[in-house]
Amino acid sequence: MxxxxxxxxxxxxxxxxxxxxxxxxxxxxxxxxxxxxxxxxxxxxxxxxxxxxxxxxxxxxxxxxxxxxxxxxxxxxxxxxxxxxxxxxxxxxxxxxWGVLTDLSRALDPSKRLQDMALIALLENKLSFYQTWERWVQNYYTMRDHVLWPIPYPIRIVVGLLAYRANTTMLNGQGTGRFTKEEIEQSMYEIWGAINVQLVMSRSSSKGGDEKPFWVLGGEEPTEADACLFGFIVSAWICTAGPKSHDTIKSFPVLLDYAGRIHDQYFPDYDKWTVQ
CATH class of the missing domain: 3.40.30.10 (Glutaredoxin)
Incomplete structure (x- = not known):
């Protein structure tokens, strides 16, 4: 830790x-x-x-x-x-x-630092757009009512439509909105599949046993990519507006093992998700 x-x-x-x-x-x-x-x-x-x-x-x-x-x-x-x-x-x-947080990149060599940055970019500048499409386009009503929960229902309809329009315009300009449903889902699956292979390798070389966290780049301490990857795995698993992402995570058990170990060590005060 x-x-x-x-x-x-x-x-x-x-x-x-x-x-x-x-x-x-x-x-x-x-x-x-x-x-x-x-x-x-x-x-x-x-x-x-x-x-x-x-x-x-x-x-x-x-x-x-x-x-x-x-x-x-x-x-x-x-x-x-x-x-x-x-x-x-x-x-x-x-x-x-400010010295409040440790610099998790301090011990990385240039190659590992690049891998760390690349994984974050893959998640935040690629997968994030696919997830936005899945949630706001394919599962709009579930997403609207969860995210806009503070807004009274009659007004929520109007605000939700504005959010939908803003997201579809953004996705079309960014490029994701120009792909077919099958193309987007295949791209999401390929990203999670590649991460799955890396995590299997990292877990096999970990010295922490069967309970302690293991880290995506295979080191003994987390990197910035671990915080980001944990965030995306948990989000994809618990978000009911992303059923396809949920099913994909379920098909790669090492993803939940990775996130579950981090949760157990660092979030003992939080309720843990269930495997469905």
Missing amino acids: VTQSINASPDITIFRGFRDTKNHVWSPYVNKLEARLRFAGVRYEIGVGSPKTAPRGKIPYIECRDLSTTSSSGKGEGSQPKVQLGDSTLITKTLTE
């Missing part, structure tokens, strides 16, 4: 957009950020929040004390002003620069 001695607590609150407090959520980026903090042993609180109040207009975002050099210079601990940070990657980068 990776831990770090924190000299100054930033009093972090993660705004997740969902009202659940003892569960993982549908957003892979929320799950990713929580895993990243827990890998470093950093405590945080949970808030709901909304894209309207988010600094970059999206979930997740955090509120914490500003530990930047210019803010904390000459001030006592706890006197720094509160700031909001958005985007899971930029949040991690900022907290690492």
Whole structure:
């Protein structure tokens, strides 16, 4: 387990957009950020929040004390002003620069660092669009009612249609929306299949036994890619607006084994998903 001695607590609150407090959520980026903090042993609180109040207009975002050099210079601990940070990657980068999080890339050689970055890009810049298509186009009503839960039903219809239009326009411009259903599903399956092969290799070489977490690049500590991959596996498994992704995850048992071990060690206070 990776831990770090924190000299100054930033009093972090993660705004997740969902009202659940003892569960993982549908957003892979929320799950990713929580895993990243827990890998470093950093405590945080949970808030709901909304894209309207988010600094970059999206979930997740955090509120914490500003530990930047210019803010904390000459001030006592706890006197720094509160700031909001958005985007899971930029949040991690900022907290690492402040010394709150460990730098998980510090020990990687150039080849491993590239693999780490490539896997994250595959998940966030490829798979994420396929999942958005599955959830917002193929399973629109389930996605709408879950994500837009705070909005009263008559208004939710209008807001949902606006969200649908925004997502379909984005997917068409990005390119995913121009593929057929069969092409998108095949691409998703190929991505998870490739990750499955890598995890099988990593598990076989792990020294942690049958219960301790093993890491996607085969090292003895997690990397940034592990936080991201955990977030995407959990999201795909529990999101009822993504039944095809759920079935794909089920067809590769090592994916749930990988995520389950991380959950057991780092999220003992959260309810664990069931294998259906």
